[in-house]
Amino acid sequence: MEYETRSGTEVPVIGLGTWQMDTYTAYESVATGLELGYRHIDTAQAYGNEFGVGRAIADAEVNREDIFLTTKVLPTHRSVDAIVTSVEESVEKLGVDAVDLLLIHWPNPLADLETVMEGLNTAIDRGLTHHIGVSNFGKDRLDRAQELSEAPIFTNQVLFHCWWPQRDLLKYCQEEDILLTAYSPLANGAAIGDPLLSEIGERYEKSGAQTELRWVTQHANVVTIPMSTSRAHLQQNLDIFDFRLSREEHDRITRPSTLQTGLSMLRSQVGL
DSSP states (O other): OOEEEETTEEEESBOEEOTTOOHHHHHHHHHHHHHHTOOEEEOOGGGTOHHHHHHHHHHSSSOGGGOEEEEEEOTTOOSHHHHHHHHHHHHHHHTSSOEEEEEEOSOOTTSOHHHHHHHHHHHHHTTSEEEEEEESOOHHHHHHHHHHOSSOEEEEEEEOBTTBOOHHHHHHHHHHTOEEEEESTTGGGTTTTOHHHHHHHHTTTOOHHHHHHHHHHTSTTEEEOOBOOOHHHHHHHHOOTTOOOOHHHHHHHOOOOHHHHHHHHHHHHHTO
16 A cells, blocks of 8 residues: 555545445445455545444454544535534544544535634534545635635545546645545546556556556545445455556546546446
């Protein structure tokens, strides 16, 4: 495993996302992941599976302090009290004393960002989380969040894959020492059958999906949270640290495409 370190905390660059998993599925996936060696788990209030994630952590033969656990606040909570109360409920569902990282899930245009950041900071003050961050923020809003927050912005969790490489945002995060947490790194499955990724992967006896994950994790300041409910795929997603892409291969894989990104997002919505 490789790690990124921020604010004195090591974060495994490969984590396990639980989007679109119900409580039972999240329990099974996280339990399997922890058994295989995952130590970075991501959930959210919006997913409705925090209880399952928490039970899997409680039942695992892994010390809680060895797991980096993230949850995210629904942006419909627009007051400090509402944010903090929701986090207290999340921590209770997860069965932990505190989460390692707490994010606002996405920007709500009807919510005051200053209030949102105060709510996240209050969660730190109350001992409900060790670090705070944001998700789905553009560069300007991220810059503003930094100005408004007493605590450092630990990460910005955003869509990131070879067809949506977010170059300007990534550069900003690297310059500001903010982690970029890549969700949907396999472009909702599009990477699995991509001919170029398969071609390059064959050189290293890796799949197209493994090649894409290596492309993601070779970026500085980037960690990622691919989702899977398959034991075989969970294992394969971890098995990417015994090779490195060349500069030429990395550049070939980087293919910004609004069309491909849109198709992959549509794919996720229709369940393909």
